[in-house]
Amino acid sequence: MPQPLIRPSDGELAILRVLWSRGLSTVREVHDELLKEREMGYTTVLKLMQIMVEKGLVTRDESSRTHIYQAAQGEESTQSCLLNDLLQKAFEGSAKSLVVRALSNTKSSDTELDEIQAYLDLLKARKP
Amino acid sequence: MPQPLIRPSDGELAILRVLWSRGLSTVREVHDELLKEREMGYTTVLKLMQIMVEKGLVTRDESSRTHIYQAAQGEESTQSCLLNDLLQKAFEGSAKSLVVRALSNTKSSDTELDEIQAYLDLLKARKP
DNA sequence: AGTTGTCAACGAAGGGGTTCGTATTTTGTC
DNA sequence: GACAAAATACGAACCCCTTCGTTGACAACT
Structure with missing residues (x-):
């Protein structure tokens, strides 16, 4: 457990x-x-x-x-x-809402945005 | 104010x-x-x-x-x-950490991932 | 008019988190 | 050994959140 x-x-x-x-x-x-x-x-x-x-x-x-x-x-x-x-x-359980709100909230650097992008790509690649 | x-x-x-x-x-x-x-x-x-x-x-x-x-x-x-x-x-103020943690936490649908992707692109485009 | 129902107001109680003063025990120093 | 420093343990107090019972005012219905 x-x-x-x-x-x-x-x-x-x-x-x-x-x-x-x-x-x-x-x-x-x-x-x-x-x-x-x-x-x-x-x-x-x-x-x-x-x-x-x-x-x-x-x-x-x-x-x-x-x-x-x-x-x-x-x-x-x-x-x-x-x-x-x-x-x-x-957020009613919607991760998308949460993520978008978090991103719109703070000024993230280009580097950070790129890293998030990379992680997104990774997630997508894992999907069948 | x-x-x-x-x-x-x-x-x-x-x-x-x-x-x-x-x-x-x-x-x-x-x-x-x-x-x-x-x-x-x-x-x-x-x-x-x-x-x-x-x-x-x-x-x-x-x-x-x-x-x-x-x-x-x-x-x-x-x-x-x-x-x-x-x-x-x-999260020590790191929006990137928060977003990555949120994404890794929940099984988001492909559609949701795409929407997040689109929002990311939007953010990047706005940058000088 | 009287009864019943609905509503706002108030106060009290309980639980959790936070804060700290005091007491007790242990360690180290002269 | 006596004394000071440091650590733990304990308990009380306070505040906030939550919960609800009770009361009193107002309304509606008969």
Whole structure:
């Protein structure tokens, strides 16, 4: 069976972002990283990460005094989860609508457009 | 200046969906529509819509006894708002990542892929 | 006129997320 | 060993969202 795939809250997502980019990390390391974006207490991050353990969003190694955390689900899986949620709730399940809206929204570079194009071609080629 | 553009919650979004598709509606009409999807009390919808008035998500005509509501912001603006939010929080602002993830996620029909393709071409053509 | 039905308004309660202060335990230093 | 620093654990508080029961006003019907 596939993973449970839990939809993280905003605060949890901020922590996951740090874990994805840093890999194995302590609470202090995550806190230091988050401080670069906004002010928040150390225990706030700690509490959040403890809850995330219970939810299964992260795992931790408790063998040493300072616990070491890591994300339990990958960045791509989580992105898919959040995207699917938004897709159903705001786009009636139409991926096309979502993609077009996303493209019209932001100024993408030519390079990016080309990469999307390439991916589209790949998808089409795969079809029978 | 552009509209404030408020990010609706899940419950609010469900109501907005009804208002977008129905146009001017009473609380009862919205409630009846939502009942098709899931069970919920009339006053629950009423309360939500009252709060949405305060937030500016909907407007209402109170001239008659049964108030008549309508969405204050368009569907597309709201989609953009939600999409931008997700873009920043889960995709580091990269529209390309988001689009690719969305495409890889869902089985889009050939027709849809073609439409996306056409939109891509349009975007490219607009570039200098 | 009285009863029944519909509606808006209000308040309260519960759950989840976020924040942080405090207490406790462990580690390291003098 | 005493003291300071660092980490975890715990619990409380707050806010937002959601849900609904109750109340009071208005309307319609008999």
